[in-house]
Amino acid sequence: MSSPVIELDDVTKVYPLPAGDVVALNGISLSIDEGEFVAIMGPSGSGKSTLLNQIGCLDRPTSGNFFLDGKNIREMDDRELTDLRLSSIGYIFQKFNLIPLLSAYENVEYPYIMKYRKNDDTGRVRDLLALVGIDESLSTHKPNELSGGQQQRIAIARALVNDPAILLCDEPTGNLDTQTGAQIMEVLSDLHRKGRTVIMVTHESEIAAYAERTIVIRDGRVA
Amino acid sequence: MIGNDIILALSARSVRLHFLRSVLAALGIVIGVVSIASIGMMGANMTLSVTEELSDMANKLTVTSYTGGGGGMMAGPGGGGGGSDSDDDEDVITEDEFKDIQRIVAKYGTAYTVRSESDQIEVGSEEGRATIYGLDPDIIREILTVEEGEYPKSTASVVVGPTLAERLDLKIGSKIDIGDPDEGSTTTVRVVGILEERGMTMDLSTDMAIIGTDKLFTGIYGGEGEYNQVNVVVDDLDNIDTVETAIEDELNKKEDTVTVQDSSRMTESITETVSTMTTFVMAIAGISLLVAAVSIFNVMMMSVNERIREIGILRSIGTQRAEILRMFIYEAGILGLVGAVIGAVASLIIGYVVVLGMVGTTEYFFAAGSLIYVPEAMVIGAAICIVTGVYPAWRASNLDPIEALRAE
Numbered sequence: 163m164s165s166p167v168i169e170l171d172d173v174t175k176v177y178p179l180p181a182g183d184v185v186a187l188n189g190i191s192l193s194i195d196e197g198e199f200v201a202i203m204g205p206s207g208s209g210k211s212t213l214l215n216q217i218g219c220l221d222r223p224t225s226g227n228f229f230l231d232g233k234n235i236r237e238m239d240d241r242e243l244t245d246l247r248l249s250s251i252g253y254i255f256q257k258f259n260l261i262p263l264l265s266a267y268e269n270v271e272y273p274y275i276m277k278y279r280k281n282d283d284t285g286r287v288r289d290l291l292a293l294v295g296i297d298e299s300l301s302t303h304k305p306n307e308l309s310g311g312q313q314q315r316i317a318i319a320r321a322l323v324n325d326p327a328i329l330l331c332d333e334p335t336g337n338l339d340t341q342t343g344a345q346i347m348e349v350l351s352d353l354h355r356k357g358r359t360v361i362m363v364t365h366e367s368e369i370a371a372y373a374e375r376t377i378v379i380r381d382g383r384v385a
Numbered sequence: 386m387i388g389n390d391i392i393l394a395l396s397a398r399s400v401r402l403h404f405l406r407s408v409l410a411a412l413g414i415v416i417g418v419v420s421i422a423s424i425g426m427m428g429a430n431m432t433l434s435v436t437e438e439l440s441d442m443a444n445k446l447t448v449t450s451y452t453g454g455g456g457g458m459m460a461g462p463g464g465g466g467g468g469s470d471s472d473d474d475e476d477v478i479t480e481d482e483f484k485d486i487q488r489i490v491a492k493y494g495t496a497y498t499v500r501s502e503s504d505q506i507e508v509g510s511e512e513g514r515a516t517i518y519g520l521d522p523d524i525i526r527e528i529l530t531v532e533e534g535e536y537p538k539s540t541a542s543v544v545v546g547p548t549l550a551e552r553l554d555l556k557i558g559s560k561i562d563i564g565d566p567d568e569g570s571t572t573t574v575r576v577v578g579i580l581e582e583r584g585m586t587m588d589l590s591t592d593m594a595i596i597g598t599d600k601l602f603t604g605i606y607g608g609e610g611e612y613n614q615v616n617v618v619v620d621d622l623d624n625i626d627t628v629e630t631a632i633e634d635e636l637n638k639k640e641d642t643v644t645v646q647d648s649s650r651m652t653e654s655i656t657e658t659v660s661t662m663t664t665f666v667m668a669i670a671g672i673s674l675l676v677a678a679v680s681i682f683n684v685m686m687m688s689v690n691e692r693i694r695e696i697g698i699l700r701s702i703g704t705q706r707a708e709i710l711r712m713f714i715y716e717a718g719i720l721g722l723v724g725a726v727i728g729a730v731a732s733l734i735i736g737y738v739v740v741l742g743m744v745g746t747t748e749y750f751f752a753a754g755s756l757i758y759v760p761e762a763m764v765i766g767a768a769i770c771i772v773t774g775v776y777p778a779w780r781a782s783n784l785d786p787i788e789a790l791r792a793e
């Protein structure tokens with residue numbers, strides 16, 4: 163049996179603030195296997211985003227260990243973490259977070275160029291845009307010329323371009339209407355069915371219902 | 386399609402997005418580059434044209450009385466405005482000294498005496514000042530070229546320099562009264578010739594002078610057997626050092642009695658003066674680059690602050706710190722490069738006008754020594770931009786990705 167792709171062992175995250183330390187994660191242990199579709203739920207401020215940032219290698223635990231594919235994140239420097247974010251993790255944000263200076267196509271191509279130091283000549287970017295349902299004619303548009311749903315589709319395509327092991331989504335439908343949200347969830351479910359590990363933060367149970375497993379967080383702990 | 390260097394593309398797009406702001410920031414660099422380059426070129430052109438003019442004089446020496454101290458390059462007759470009176474015996478070359486010089490020079494060329502005095506003159510009702518030279522009539526014929534008219538033969542006739550002629554509207558036949566009427570009698574002379582322009586020289590500065598025979602001169606100012614200066618013309622340029630040393634060895638055997646100057650010292654001294662002046666003015670021009678640097682810094686800080694969220698996005702999807710740093714250095718570099726290129730073109734135009742106006746000739750404008758200031762100023766301008774961009778870029782690259790993502 164392969165070891166879990168994600169393993170958190172007593173992970174704590176403390177934000178030191180002048181008014182006193184904020185314990186955002188308080189000894190979380192969990193493991194997620196390859197190919198799982200996991201929803202993380204919990205009330206506002208419970209530490210969902212903080213947890214996802216840990217899994218997404220945007221941050222390191224204050225204490226405890228986090229293993230991604232068996233490698234301990236705590237021992238990595240900024241360079242290595244950045245490389246992981248580029249190649250092993252696809253991040254989808256609530257606010258889409260496309261790069262405003264780049265067109266839809268270029269936004270998807272950006273991580274590819276960062277990784278391979280060349281333009282995509284394999285047609286991968288075009289295929290991904292088709293996969294998430296973005297018309298060719300839209301690919302030259304800048305993000306501010308596109309609807310929220312279109313932007314989120316592009317963000318999903320961008321997250322997939324370097325074929326990451328895990329797809330992380332922080333409230334991917336939070337800024338979308340119900341119908342568009344459902345369409346985005348269809349795209350994510352489809353990716354999961356094709357074998358990708360998907361971890362999604364949400365506080366809507368209808369959205370969480372798409373996942374196979376739900377982890378509930380309360381006050382920085384697994385409830 | 387976007388090039389392989391997507392980081393550079395992002396920098397360029399950011400500059401283009403804030404076009405007006407970028408243009409204004411680059412304008413500072415343009416001004417800085419133009420001022421440094423055109424002042425540098427002006428100095429170089431001055432030096433080049435003076436050096437060229439003086440190289441005609443490489444075979445000439447001037448011998449003046451030793452005055453202690455350095456003597457100074459401008460102490461030649463006329464050049465210094467003729468401050469000294471001829472009754473100061475210390476400041477003259479005696480007949481004996483001249484004989485010695487003539488004996489030494491005889492083998493190599495010729496030596497002749499120069500008497501000069503600055504005095505008040507009057508033409509019609511117009512008053513002015515001029516240097517009056519007294520030279521041997523044969524020497525006048527040999528050394529000077531009359532453009533119009535003839536050479537002075539009698540003690541009542543003179544030739545005048547072209548600048549003086551123009552200023553006082555002197556023609557052949559014009560009468561000049563030399564001397565201050567309040568202090569005694571004046572001498573009236575007649576202009577018989579107008580000289581060709583001679584420019585900047587160290588032996589005789591005739592452009593603004595009246596040149597008469599030595600008899601005329603001693604008739605007005607006395608001073609028989611005393612000369613302000615002895616000029617030496619050496620036939621073969623290779624002998625110039627020999628002659629210079631020989632005169633110095635002979636006349637300054639016991640104590641320093643004369644100062645011998647060759648044109649190289651004068652060239653050196655003028656070049657030095659021009660370059661000191663140029664460096665000083667260039668340093669002032671450098672202040673404009675400093676101002677430009679502040680405005681670039683300001684624009685760069687603005688750009689970083691506006692794009693914190695974008696930096697967060699870039700970092701979160703796998704952009705290295707070094708690449709963020711590069712992105713902002715590029716941005717500053719683009720501003721610097723655009724400013725430097727426009728500045729270079731503008732400094733060629735403005736520099737040309739400045740050189741024409743200040744130096745009077747653009748003969749040397751395209752010489753390497755002059756044009757070198759354009760790339761030099763470009764490099765300084767662009768380098769200042771990049772250096773200025775380092776801190777904002779460093780700030781940007783050190784933003785925490787999560788914090789940056791939370792920015793609005």
Ligand SMILES: Nc1ncnc2c1ncn2[C@@H]1O[C@H](COP(=O)(O)OP(=O)(O)OP(=O)(O)O)[C@@H](O)[C@H]1O
Nearest residue numbers: 177179184185186205206207208209210211212213
């Ligand atoms: N950068 C930070 N600095 C200080 N405190 C922070 C920071 N980020 C989060 N926190 C605190 O950590 C706790 C958890 O925040 P987190 O964003 O993970 O909550 P969340 O579960 O994602 O909430 P929401 O559902 O509102 O997005 C909160 O109390 C928050 O105030």
Ligand SMILES: [Mg+2]
Nearest residue numbers: 210211212332
């Ligand atoms: Mg959150």
